[in-house]
Amino acid sequence: xxxxxxxxxxxxxxxxxxxxxxxxxxxxxxxxxxxxxxxxxxxxxxxxxxxxxxxxxxxxxxxxxxxxxxxxxxxxxxxxxxxxxxxxxxxxxxxxxxxxxxxxxxxxxxxxxxxxxxxxxxxxxxxxxxxxxxxxxxxxxxxxxxxxxxxxxxxxxxxxxxxxxxxxxxxxxxxxxxxxxxxxxxxxxxxxxxxxxxxxxxxxxxxxxxxxxxxxxxxxxxxxxxxxxxxxxxxxxxxxxxxxxxxxxxxxxxxxxxxxxxxxxxxxxxxxxxxxxxxxxxxxxxxxxxxxxxxxxxxxxxxxxxxxxxxxxxxxxxxxxxxxxxxxxxxxxxxxxxxxxxxx
Numbered sequence: 001x002x003x004x005x006x007x008x009x010x011x012x013x014x015x016x017x018x019x020x021x022x023x024x025x026x027x028x029x030x031x032x033x034x035x036x037x038x039x040x041x042x043x044x045x046x047x048x049x050x051x052x053x054x055x056x057x058x059x060x061x062x063x064x065x066x067x068x069x070x071x072x073x074x075x076x077x078x079x080x081x082x083x084x085x086x087x088x089x090x091x092x093x094x095x096x097x098x099x100x101x102x103x104x105x106x107x108x109x110x111x112x113x114x115x116x117x118x119x120x121x122x123x124x125x126x127x128x129x130x131x132x133x134x135x136x137x138x139x140x141x142x143x144x145x146x147x148x149x150x151x152x153x154x155x156x157x158x159x160x161x162x163x164x165x166x167x168x169x170x171x172x173x174x175x176x177x178x179x180x181x182x183x184x185x186x187x188x189x190x191x192x193x194x195x196x197x198x199x200x201x202x203x204x205x206x207x208x209x210x211x212x213x214x215x216x217x218x219x220x221x222x223x224x225x226x227x228x229x230x231x232x233x234x235x236x237x238x239x240x241x242x243x244x245x246x247x248x249x250x251x252x253x254x255x256x257x258x259x260x261x262x263x264x265x266x267x268x269x270x271x272x273x274x275x276x277x278x279x280x281x282x283x284x285x286x287x288x289x290x291x292x293x294x295x296x297x298x299x300x301x302x303x304x305x306x307x308x309x310x311x312x313x314x315x316x317x318x319x320x321x322x323x324x325x326x327x328x329x330x331x332x333x334x335x336x337x338x339x340x341x342x343x344x
Contacts, residue, residue: 030065031094033058033076042098045078050085125238127151131231131260138278138339141166141220142228150236158218160282161335165195165220170238170253182236182253183246184223190249193223229276229341232258260343274343282335287328293317 033045041062048055049066050073058064068074068088076084081098088094127150137145143166147155156167173180184191235256246254297303297315 026067026069027092028065029068029074029088029092029094030063031096033062033064033078033096033098035081036097036099039097042078042081045076045098048075048077049073050075125152127236127238129234129236131228131233134228134231134234135276137228138280139228140337140339141224142226142231143168143221143224145228146234146236152238153236163218163220163224165218165224167221168255170236180252182255183250184255184257185246186226186257187259190246191223193221195219195221226257227341229274229343230259232260234258271344275341277340278338280337282337284329284332290328292324 033042033047034040035042041058041060043058043060043062045058045062045064046055047057047064047066049068052072054067056064056066066074071087073085073087074094076086076096076098078098080101082101084096084098086094086096129146129149133149134142134145139145140163141157144155144157146153146168152171154169154172156169158164158166167181169180170182179194181193184193235258237250237254237256239253240251294317295302295315299314300316302315
């Protein structure tokens with residue numbers, strides 16, 4: 001019984017002495033927190049002892065006071081500034097300067113009405129393509145450079161020649177009779193991407209005798225007139241949620257294009273000169289196989305006139321040893337295309 005009593009007395013003394021000993025090890029740290037940019041004091045900065053619940057805030061003059069034990073670290077955090085961890089030395093005062101944090105969003109996309117949003121905040125599909133990637137392809141029609149860079153996007157060029165038109169479709173066709181191409185918006189302005197329709201059915205439908213089915217001429221699509229070197233970013237909006245602000249015109253999606261703007265330097269102004277060029281050579285690598293064994297005529301009977309009908313080339317067979325001409329290969333030449341872009 002006496003041993004138990006001595007043990008209880010010893011424990012009581014330890015409980016009373018331990019907090020006093022721990023408290024004796026702590027010391028008061030005071031200091032001032034300022035902004036590194038303009039050296040002004042920061043009010044409301046949270047000062048916390050790392051790993052504990054002890055914390056305080058700076059006053060209107062940026063000053064603070066807090067209890068700290070040897071080896072503990074102070075954490076400083078403030079909205080708009082980078083957090084800072086400091087381990088005080090033997091002194092009783094510290095001076096802290098916080099750096100301004102970079103508040104720019106990591107990946108910004110331009111949505112409807114030229115509004116910039118963080119891609120993580122969007123509830124719909126939106127893909128972004130940089131203008132530098134587009135310009136590096138050096139395509140005459142920059143739409144062709146989007147192929148393979150955006151999911152669910154299909155590009156169908158009419159031909160391979162320079163300036164040929166291209167059709168763009170997002171997530172497949174949704175109309176049998178209407179236009180399935182997306183809406184194009186450049187710097188907040190809607191641009192028409194349609195081509196000239198040679199048939200009156202595309203307009204009044206009166207059925208003119210001069211109607212042509214757009215098979216002999218390619219007037220290209222109008223958005224191809226945009227210089228790819230002037231494009232800053234391209235944002236592809238897919239789905240009805242993404243294009244709600246544009247109405248029914250964007251029922252097949254929208255392609256929002258932002259062009260380059262002038263940039264200022266650190267001293268308030270900046271002059272920049274950019275130049276790029278490209279030179280391209282195109283050659284016909286292969287042609288369709290043709291039968292040139294028969295002359296002009298129909299059903300093996302020769303003719304002295306060329307009518308242009310489907311049976312004109314089925315006349316009598318040419319005799320052996322007759323001289324032939326490679327009219328197709330002689331017709332096509334090596335194509336050359338060059339592009340120069342100069343901006344100031």
